[in-house]
Amino acid sequence: MMEGNSTVGSFTPAQQFSVADVVVVVVYFSLNVAVGIWSSCRVNRNTVSGYFLAGRDMAWWPIGASLFASSEGSGLFIGLAGTGAAGGIAVTGFEWNATYALLALAWVFVPVYISSGIVTMPEYLQRRFGGERIRMYLSGLSLLLSIFTKISTDLYSGALFVQVCLGWDLYLSTVLMLVVTGLYTIAGGLAAVIYTDALQTLIMVLGAIMLAVKAFNEIGGYPNLEEAYLKAVPSKIVPNTTCHLPRADAMHLFRDPVSGDLPWTGMTFGLSIMATWYWCTDQVIVQRSLSAKNLSHAKAGSILASYLKMLPLFVIIMPGMISRVLYPDAVACVDPEECTRVCGAAVGCSNIAYPKLVVELMPSGLRGLMIAVMMAALMSSLTSIFNSSSTLFTMDVWRKLRPGAGERELLLVGRVVTVVLVALSVVWIPILQSSSGGQLYVYIQAVTSYLAPPVTAVFVLAVFWPRANEQGAFWGLMAGLALGLARMGLELAYPVPRCGVPDRRPWLLADIHYLHFAMLLCAATGAVVVGGSLLTPPPP
Template identity: 90%
Template sequence: MMEGNATAGAVTPSQQFSVADLVVVVAYFALNVGVGIWIGASLFASSEGSGLFIGLAGTGAAGGIAVAGFEWNATYALLALAWVFVPVYISSGIVTMPEYLQRRFGGQRIRMYLSSLSLLLSIFTKISTDLYSGALFVQVCLGWDLYLSTILMLVVTGLYTIAGGLAAVIYTDALQTLIMVLGAVVLAVKAFNEIGGYPNLEEAYLKAVPSKIVPNTTCHLPRADAMHLFRDPVSGDLPWTGMTFGLSIMAMWYWCTDQVIVQRSLSAKSLSHAKAGSILASYLKMLPLFVIIMPGMISRVLYPDLGTLQVEEGPEKTRVSPGFSLSLPCIQE
C-alpha cells in the first residue's frame, strides 16, 4: 500500500531544455543586457561631455585626484534613481519632470516655472560649456574658426535630434560612450607608459614645477595632498565635508530629478531595464579617475610649463594665464 502511494505521488522529471529553449532564454537575457547597456551608456554620456573631459583633466593637473569625488558620488545617486525615484515616476505616468510637479502639487504655473528654470540652467551651465569645449577641440585639431565649429556642432546635433527624437539621442550617446571610453583608455595607457607606470605618478607629479613662476606665491606648486581623495576641511581646496555632505545633495538633484538624466531612464522599456542602465552607468562613473584625471596629472608632469605660459605682474596684482593654476589659490608667502 505504501509502495503504491509512493509511486502515485512521485513526480516525473520534466524534460530537459532543448537547444531552441536555450536560445530563447539566452536571447531574452541578452536583450535585457543590451537595452540596459544603451540606457546606461546614455546616462554616462549625458554627463561626460567634452566640457567634463577638459575640466576633469585640467583640474586633475591642477590639484590631483580629489575631483574624482564628483564622479564617484554619482554612483550612489544613480542607484537611488533606479530603485527609489524611477518607480515613483513610472507609477505616476509622467513623461517630464515639470509634469510630475504639476501632478504632485497641482497648477500650471509650477510646471511652467520648472520648465523655464531647467531650460535656462541647461543653457548657461551645460550646453554653453560643452559647445565651447567641443568647438575648442575642433579648432585645435583642425584649425577651424571657433564660431564656425560651434555652429557646425549645433547644426549636426539639431539635425539628428529633430529627425530621430530621443531614440536617436540615446543611440548617439551610446556610440559616443564607446568612443570616449576606448579613447580615454588608450590615452591613459600611453600616458602611464610615458612616466614609467602608476608607482611613479605621485613622485613625478610633486616634482612638476613650471620654469615660469609667480614670485612669493604657491600658485605654481603641486599640492602636497594631490593623491588624497579626502582633504582637510579648512585648508583643502575640496574639503571632505563639502564633498561628502554638500555634494551628495547636489548629486541627488542632478541624477534623480534633472530632466536630461531622468528622461533616459523613463525611456526604458521596463523598470528592470532602467535599473540595469543605472548599474552600468554607476560602474562607468568610476572610470574617469583612471582614464581622465590621472592622465591630466601626467600631462602636468610631461608639460609642466603648459599652465603658466604667460605671467603678468603689476603693482596691484599678479595674473597667471589659464591653466593648472586655475583651481589653486595664490597664497602670498
C-alpha cells in the same frame, strides 16, 4: 579665452593632422548618422511617447550607455582633466558620488515617476502638489540652466579642443558640430539620441583608454605618478608665492574641511545634494530611465552607468595630471603674461591638459580617433540637452499655452525648440570667448550649487513627506532662488583673485566653500517648505 591664433601657434596642430586622421573622423560621422537613421526608423516618431520617450521600449544597455554619455560631455573631458592637472585626484568625487545617486534614481525615484505616468519632472511636481506655478518655474529654470551652463560648457570645451588639435576656426567648428547634432536630434527624437549615445560611449571609452595607456607609458607607469606630479613646476613663476607648486594632498580623495580646495564635508554632503538634483530630478537624465521598457531595465541601466562612472579617474583625471608632468610650462603656468601667451587665458591654462596630450602623444590615425572621441562627447551631451529641453518646453509650457494642441503640433513645436536652442547656442559663442577659461569647471559646479539645492529639497520632500503642500514647496523654491542668486551675484562681482593678488572677497565667498553653501541652501529651503506646509492646509 582664445585670442588670435596664440593657442594654435603654440601647438601647430594643422601640420600634424594627416589623411588617416581625416578618414577616421569621416568614418565616425558616417557611423553616427547611420545609427541615428536606423534608430529613428525603429520607433514610431509620430507620437509624443515615441518622440520624447522612445516609445518606452528601451533596453538596459543603451540606457546605461546614454546615462554615462549624457554626463560625460566635452566639458567633463576638458574640465576633469584640467582640474586633475591643477589639483590632483579629489575631483574624482564628482564622478564617484554619481554611482550612489544612480542607484537612488533607479530604486527610489523612477518607480515614483513611472507610477505617476509623467513625461517631465515639473509635471511630477504638478501632479504631486497641484497648481501650475511650480511646474512653470522649474521648466523655465531648467531651460535657462541648459542654455547658459550645460550647452555653454560643452560648446566652449569642444571648440577649445578642436581649435587646439586641428587649428580650425572657432566659429566654423562649433557651428558644424551644432548643425550635425541638431539635425539628427530633430529628426529622430529620443531613440536616435539614446542609440547614438551608445555608439559614442564605446568610442569615448576606447579612445580615452588608449590615450591613458600612452600617457602612463610616458612617465614609466602609475608608481611614478605621485612623485613626478609633485615636481611638475613651471619655469616661470610669480615671485614670493606658492601657487606654482602642486598641492601636497594631490593624491588624497578626502581633503581638509577648512583649507582643502574640495573639502571632504562638501564633497560628501553638499555634492550629494547636487548629485541628487542632477541624477534624480534633472530632465536630461531621468528621461533616459523613463524610456525603459520596464523597471528592471531602468535599474540595470543605472547599474551599467554606475560602473562606467568609475572610469574617469583613470582615463581622464590621471592623464590630466600626467599632462602637467610632461608639459608644466604650458599646463601649469601661473604667470598671467605667460598663460596669455600659451592659451589666451591669464588665469591659467589647465584646461588645455587633455587636448595637449592628444596633439603631442597620439600617432596619426589615433589622433583622429581622439578628435572623434571629443566630438562624440560634445554631440552626445548636446543631443541629450536639445531633446530634453524641447520636451520640457513642449509638454510643460506649450501645452499650457495651447491646451487643444494635437500630436502633430506638439511634435513640430519640439523640433522648432531644438532649432531655437541651436541658434541661441551659436549666439552664445562670443560670450564663451570672454569667459574665464581657467575657472570654467569650477564655475559650472558653483552655479549648480547656487541653483540646484532648492530643487533637490523640494523633490525629496515631495517623495518622502506626504504633508508637504504646494504653498510650502513654492515659497521654499522662491526663498532658495533668492539666496542662491545673492551668492551668485557676489561671485560675479568678486571673482577669485589671480596668483599673487590678495584675497579681499567678502567672508561669504572667501570662507564658505560653494559645496558648503549648497548644504546650507538645501537646509534653508527645506525649512521653508516644512514651515510653509505646516502653516497652511494639508494637500487634499
